[in-house]
Amino acid sequence: MAISRVKGTRDFSPEDMKKRRYVEGVMRSVFESYGYEEILTPTFEYLELFLKKSGEEVLKHAYIFKDKSGKDLILRPEVTTPVIRFYVSNLRNRPHPLRLYYITNCFRYEEPQAGRYREFWQAGVEIIGTNSPEAMAELIIMADDVLKRLNIKHYEIRIGNVEVLKNLLSDVDDRIRSKILRHIDKGEIEKLKEYDINYEKILSIITFSGGRNELEEIAGKDMLLLMDYLDDAGVRYKVDFSIVRGLDYYSGIVFEIHNNKLGAQKQICGGGVYSLGELFGFDIKACGFAFGLDRVILSAERENVLPEVSERRFMLFLFDKKYYKKALEILRIVRKYYKCEMEIMRKKIKKSLEYANSKGIDFFIIVGEEIEKGYITIKDLKRNVQEEVPIENFEEYIKNL
RNA sequence: GCCGGGGUAGGGUAGUGGUCAUCCUGCGGGACUGUGGAUCCCGCGAGCCGGGUUCAAAUCCCGGCCCCGGCCCCA
DSSP: OOOOOOTOOOOHHHHHHHHHHHHHHHHHHHHTTTEEEEEOSSSEHHHHHHHHHHHHHHHTTTTTEEEEOEEEEOSSSSSEEEHHHHHHIITTOOOEEEEEEEEEEOOOOOOOBBOOEEEEEEEEEEEEEEHHHHHHHHHHHHHHHHHHHHHOOOOOEEEEHHHHHHHHHHTSSSHHHHHHHOOOHHHHHGGGGGGOHHHHHHHHTTTTOHHHHHHHHHHOOOHHHHHHHHHHHTOOOOTTOOOOOOSTTTTEEEEEEEESSSSSOOOOEEEEOOOOGGGTOOOOOOOEEEEEEHHHHHHHHHHHHOOOOOOOOOEEEEGGGHHHHHHHHHHHHHHTTTTEEOOOSSSHHHHHHHHHHHTTTEEEEEEEEGGGGTTTEETTTTEEEEEEEEEGGGHHHHHHH
């Protein structure tokens, strides 16, 4: 029995990686076009970093271990907290706002399921220095932009504010409050009656469907402003105060994006205003979001919107190793413009052509005795024609293919 | 952690309590010694793991592991 993969992890084939790199590439180019810069933090951190603010749920499912010196370490279950650590220790004297992004793997020990893995990828952004409605608008517009550029259609943006419920429950014990919030998140409205709280008020908020005035009263001006910005941007969204983010550090306006083409794990993006600064003794205004990269890829697959990217590919076949040096020269020229591989299995030309054909290679370059007269044979496998090209015209010839 | 459905070569599959475990595809080679996709031939490659029942288990039973989906939770 061969050694198998660890549960909840995946191997990615060349085909998988093409899809992943494509989706990542779209995210990267959108993020960068908004002026965000890429960073990366370590795969593991001291456990301490995540103890205070990530919340029980995240820690319960974390990979926690000791290193050889007995220090408690954790594989990052999310990236926002490490980014803030990085910020506090090294980036604080940069001009604000800081716009940062990352695309990297995270780890949680949970039961694997459709769209849920123990090693998964997050593509996230953070704005440090402000949590203004303008900043939140930028985030949501940008997230929407990414999905639009990927041609994903079946998504829904929901906007809420965790402060509203937290304020309403401010005099409730911490533990009870998180229980109540969990009921709200799950839609277990009936259970709320069991608690000593303003049931009617909470119910009216989580089932909110009123107009601007009421909304302003409940959520404040910022929420209204954000909604105006999103309207101007043509971003469609729903207001939903029952959104309770799983991470405890969220502290204001939050949003989630779901794709209803997905199974049980529908959420493809989540974010909002958070307060992590107090962890380091500062008041840092910040907000951000993260895409679940795997789920976005899954969405793109389900909606069948991944483009077929075709690129010209070459292969060089060498008849005699005495022309190896010539072949290298030719390869150097071809590789300035195209992908070109070389035959290295000592195959006969027939087998080599079979290989090239089954790999979908477009042009087959043959280096044989004609090289002595200064000619290179180029065979167009798709059109089944071949030509002998003088070596001095070779570069010009392939450039114009 | 819980619930449901699964697990036979790299991928897809067939079958039976008892010959050498099918077939397709794939991969390597040959027929064809410098020209592909066809054909033919040869070769490579498998019953998740452990235990039980049995003269005999890939097949039946139990446990575990893993995969798929759902709950919980999250991305």
